[in-house]
Each structure stands twice: as C-alpha cells, then as structure tokens.
Amino acid sequence: MTEILEVTTLRPAPGLTPEDFVAANTDINEYLKRQPGFRWRRIAVRDDGTILDIVAYDNIEHARSGAAGITGEMGDSPVHEAIDHSTVDWQFTTVLQHVE
Numbered sequence: 001m002t003e004i005l006e007v008t009t010l011r012p013a014p015g016l017t018p019e020d021f022v023a024a025n026t027d028i029n030e031y032l033k034r035q036p037g038f039r040w041r042r043i044a045v046r047d048d049g050t051i052l053d054i055v056a057y058d059n060i061e062h063a064r065s066g067a068a069g070i071t072g073e074m075g076d077s078p079v080h081e082a083i084d085h086s087t088v089d090w091q092f093t094t095v096l097q098h099v100e
Contacts, residue, residue: 003039003095004063006055011087018045024082031074037062050087056095063092 012021022043032038037058044052057063067090070077 002059003098004057004060005093005095006057006063006067006090007093008051008053008088008090010051010053010089011049011084012051013082013084016082018043018049018051021051021079021082024077024079027077028070028074028079031069031077032066035062035066035069038066060092060094067092 010021012018025043029041032041032055035057039056039058041053041055044054046052055063055066057066071080
C-alpha cells in the first residue's frame, strides 16, 4: 500500500511557542480531515524548538492537492501567522517500509 508523507520542518514565529503553533492549527486539522486520501497527521517538536509536521496521504495526487489547499483555500488560517516562514522546509516523501 502506497503512503506519501508531506514532511515540513519549521520554527514558530518570533515570540510564539510550539504549543502556540499547535493551537493555531484547529481549522487546518478540520480541513485535512475532509481531504481525499488523508490518513493521519503528527506534529512533533525537537529539543531545539523546531517543529516537525507530518501529514500522510494515500497517493501523491491527494498529497499535492491537500498541501495546495493549505495556502489556497486555507490561506486565511491563523496558522500562517504562527510560522517563521524563513525556516520552512517542505517536501513529499514516499514511505518504503511501515512496521506496526
């Protein structure tokens, strides 16, 4: 079974915490749940405060469409003001192995 991960690393906007970033994602979470092929999302934080945001989809087309909506349909989301945009690294990756 194919699984595509949208993997983003970022830092919160100046003066905000990783918890503030999570709180700003309420509408994005609801958006993702409505997207075709959406499987799950995880937001983690590294010791240095960098956020790792991972969203799983069933195929690359669904992943691209879901990601495009974050800046398109969801362009007014409060999450965009919670991000230091100069720190964003964003990419799609294909899962090669999944162990339960």
